[in-house]
Amino acid sequence: MIIGLTGGIGVGKSFVADCFKVFDAAVFDADSVVHHLYKVDKSIISYAEENFSGVVVNGEIDRTVLSEYFLAYGKNWEQFQSLVHSVVRNELEIFIDQEKKTGRELLVLDIPLLLETRFRLYCDFIIFVHADSAVQAQRLSERNINKEKLDLISSTQLPIGEKRQMSDFTIDASTSREYVLSQIKDIVDSLNLSS
Structure with missing residues (x-):
């Protein structure tokens, strides 16, 4: 089973990918x-x-x-x-x-522009990762992404609403690791994978 992660910039896709390792997933970190x-x-x-x-x-x-x-x-x-x-x-x-x-039963792809490129074709399912706007702003600040760079990156990507529509599941990565793990467990259980 191959799961791809998508979402906006600074929402915590890599954080979610790392959490998947608890469920014996192998993560492909494109960055x-x-x-x-x-x-x-x-x-x-x-x-x-x-x-x-x-x-x-x-x-x-x-x-x-x-x-x-x-x-x-x-x-x-x-x-x-x-x-x-x-x-x-x-x-x-x-x-x-x-x-x-x-x-290995579960592979997770953490690839920027997953939906905008042919990388999505490798995936059985897509998870849309989102975060509270204040959390996202904090993460962008920590990565030194200013408005000019953010606007340019956003212009190369599909609109957030489209990404959400193209996804099979959603994960809120705004809060604790425990909350993210509980959401991942629900998804893994729904896919009938051993965890």
Whole structure:
């Protein structure tokens, strides 16, 4: 069973993904995969070096410098994203194959733009994660996401209402870990998975 997580920015999708591990789920964390690729993947590093001046430092992509090019969001950025998504897709397929061989019952995909990309096609179910607006604002502040960046990120995503409609379940990640775990347990139980 493969479950994908979706929702707005800063609502706690990674927090929910981490909670799923209590139920013996394997989590594919696309952000971690990308951070690793920025250090080791020659095709991605080479493209960045050729198209984004000053981004490659000591043979690795500097994410802070790279984020400045995201704000410009030109054609080179779109092509870069396409290249990154392609490599992430390969990594995802390896992850799914390896986990299925171990007999793992539950896989969780924590992938930005899950519904906006073909990554959603890997999922049996989608969970919409949401949070109280004050909690979300606090999380965005901790991640240093200002209004300009937030607006740009939002413009690349489906509207929140559409994401909710496309989802099979919802989880409120506003409060405690215990509350999130209880919501996950309800979902796992409804899917008849052993927990």
